[in-house]
Structures are given as structure tokens and as C-alpha cells.
Amino acid sequence: AQSVSQHNHHVILSEAASLELGCNYSYGGTVNLFWYVQYPGQHLQLLLKYFSGDPLVKGIKGFEAEFIKSKFSFNLRKPSVQWSDTAEYFCAVNAQGNTGKLIFGQGTTLQVKP
């Protein structure tokens, strides 16, 4: 069965620190990849997505992610976090052809200290 693993469950950083959140998936075929963010009290919203093309994807608010097919990974990065980045982050994967089945990781809670 397909699965998505996010290695860090709870991350605490100071403002201006760099961020990298890990995401690995288990599926050997072609995939679509997503990072969603849930700010406190707000809807789950899309940060960025990868369907094809350049494996380095840029999203909103200065976030980016790199798809490394050989490592089955899609790690999220931001060079300098802000207090407003405090949120829960979810990686999600869809196996192409598996219509409607979006598999989410467990989520990573990021706390940024001012």
C-alpha cells in the first residue's frame, strides 16, 4: 500500500533560521506531489505542487520543494522562516491513475520563535 512519511513531527526554530521538512513516499510509479499548510484557525491550503517538469518547485511565501525521484522524496525548504510560518505542514502524494486517492503524511508542526 502507498504511504507517505514525514520524519519530523514537531520542529522548533528561531526566526531567520533555515527550514527543511522531510517527506518520503512509497510508490514506484509516476506521482503527483503536494505540500499543504494549515495555519492556526485557518483552512488547509496549498503551498506548492509537482506534477512534471523541473523537480525544483517554488510555492507561495518563499517556500520551495525538490522532487528527488531516486530517493522517493519531496522535501520542503525555506531559507529564512518567520514567526508567521508557525503552522502544521502536510505532504501528500497521488499515484497517477489512482484517481481521487491523495495520501497524506502525518503532518509536521512548525513553531517559530520570535
Next chain:
Amino acid sequence: DGGITQSPKYLFRKEGQNVTLSCEQNLNHDAMYWYRQDPGQGLRLIYYSQIVNDFQKGDIAEGYSVSREKKESFPLTVTSAQKNPTAFYLCASSPTRGGGIDTQYFGPGTRLTVL
């Protein structure tokens, strides 16, 4: 104002009662989804529907039922058969993309508590 609405925001029910959660979208999306969010477990797919009058079970469909009589509406019923119904329920919708999946857009969620 386009988007996905879920009602109510908070819902309390007694054990043994069925309860229906509402989800409406005015984005003209074909596909709609129901997820359950529990702490430390991410989101798990309950049911999804790609077209009116058709829906499929997700990974944790037991104890739940859905209907899709209209494109904009996808209500979820949590039945008394669901062993652990207390959770945060999220509805999502997406356009179809060449028969595949596209970005899912989420509603604000309903927090269900069983007393």
C-alpha cells in the same frame, strides 16, 4: 465569493445517534472528498466522488455513508456504527484534470464530538 463551506463548525452528538455533516462548493468542481483528521495521523480519506450519483470508498469508509445527488453538495453521515467518531472532518473538492487528479481545495472543517 467562491469556495467550500462546511456546516456546522462544531457538532456534538450522543452515542448511538447518526449525524450528517454538510459540504457545499460553488467552484464548479467535479470531484469532492471527505477526510478525517486526527492528531498525529494526518488526513485519511473516507469517501470521494468524481461525478454526480457516483462515489467510492476511501481508506476508512466503515461507519460512514455519503450521497452525491448534486454537483455542489456532498454530505457525509457518521453512523452509530463508527467506533470512534470524535474527530475533525474536512471536505475538499477538485477539478478533474484529464481524468487524473488536480489540486484539492479544502473547506474550514467540522469538529465532531461524541458525548
